[in-house]
Amino acid sequence: xxxxxxxxxxxxxxxxxxxxxxxxxxxxxxxxxxxxxxxxxxxxxxxxx
Numbered sequence: 001x002x003x004x005x006x007x008x009x010x011x012x013x014x015x016x017x018x019x020x021x022x023x024x025x026x027x028x029x030x031x032x033x034x035x036x037x038x039x040x041x042x043x044x045x046x047x048x049x
Contacts, residue, residue, distance in 0.1 A: 008032060 008028065014021040015029045 011021065011025040011028050012032075014025050021029075
């Protein structure tokens with residue numbers, strides 16, 4: 001589990017700080033950020049209805 005967290009941390013560093021990331025690293029960061037954001041917006045849209 002610690003290895004996975006370190007991988008995500010280094011991927012985020014490579015994507016956002018260094019700007020030198022592979023497409024696999026960019027995909028991992030997108031998934032890590034997109035899923036929680038989608039859940040929040042879908043929950044908010046459901047509550048407004």
